[in-house]
Amino acid sequence: MSRIIQSLSEVSQNYEAMFVDLWGCVHDGVKALPEAIEALRAYRARGGIVVLLTNAPRSRHEVVKQIEKFGVPEDAWDNIATSGDSARVAMFRGEVGQKVWFMGVDFDLPFFEPIKLLDEPLEIERVELEEAEGIVCCGPFDAHAHPDTLRPQLLYAKQKGLKLLCANPDIVVDRGEEREWCAGAVAKLYTEMGGESLYFGKPHPPVYDLARRRLAEIDRDVPDSAILCVGDGIRTDILGAIGEDLDSLFITGGLAAKETKTETQPEAEALAAYLEKESLEPTYSIGFLR
Structure with missing residues (x-):
């Protein structure tokens, strides 16, 4: 106990x-x-x-x-x-490809800034989903909308065989009195749909x-x-x-x-x-x- x-x-x-x-x-x-x-x-x-x-x-x-x-x-x-940072290392090693579709908000864009943890990081290009080799997910576009709203895009990604890099395995967090969805909820849904999600945070x-x-x-x-x-x-x-x-x-x-x-x-x-x-x-x- x-x-x-x-x-x-x-x-x-x-x-x-x-x-x-x-x-x-x-x-x-x-x-x-x-x-x-x-x-x-x-x-x-x-x-x-x-x-x-x-x-x-x-x-x-x-x-x-x-x-x-x-x-x-x-x-x-x-x-x-x-x-x-753990996920950024993986991204700059090319674990989800060079051309990636970014899922998140403007606040998360520093994720793509140069990293000092690698000697020769891959040059990453953000593209539309149709051109992507993989997905980088820092969170849903709308933290208050259920992840199911992303099902059409995730289904398309799964059919293309794209890997999803999850930069935050948390399912939800509480911001003051409000509960918000995190990247982990999107990755969980993608996995349940048959897609492959890569996790780099706790646990x-x-x-x-x-x-x-x-x-x-x-x-x-x-x-x-x-x-x-x-x-x-x-x-x-x-x-x-x-x-x-x-x-x-x-x-x-x-x-x-x-x-x-x-x-x-x-x-x-x-x-x-x-x-x-x-x-x-x-x-x-x-x-x-x-």
Whole structure:
């Protein structure tokens, strides 16, 4: 059974580094969460390293700009690993071809900016679907429209045998009080239709490899046993941590607040029922990062 804790400080002394999800843990898509910021600051003050590990479909530098607007201070983290950077490496290696059809919004266009993680990146060309060799999906065109609205384009792509590169495996996120669809929902639909989707964010291994590289950039040799993964996505953050054999802290007040009956803390019976249904068991659980 996952151990319910009252604060991060109860267990943080056991870990040299943390991989911390952003959306739903550190900010709510609109503003920073004050208790989470203070918890991360306190952890870093004791010598801990914080790598923000996010399924944001954009580069580390773009995420820095975004979280600054939300009020997440630089002294609350050390480095950032994004599914966007992991996916960009794959795109610039040509895993979905040179000519790609882009699915997303203008805010996601920095995804195509030059990358420094490769010596000889492929020159990518954005084209119409009819000319494409593959699809790059940073999200649906309309985050509030059901992914089914994209079925005609996806059917055409499947018939052409196009691979879909999913830059954000999240199905949904909550922006303040509103729930939005993410690229993962589109990729899931495409796979269900018989298409091939390639994933590069949590819970898939490539983004954890990148997170470890970001951790190594701080000049610290941290064993997996001393890393704690923090997140509110049971099928992304927690499943990914378990797959990597890393300890995890489940933030129940995010995406699963209703299912776990979380106001300030999860209701023990509701949490147990939810985890049994998901067949996953995080090391620890807490209502909110604090």
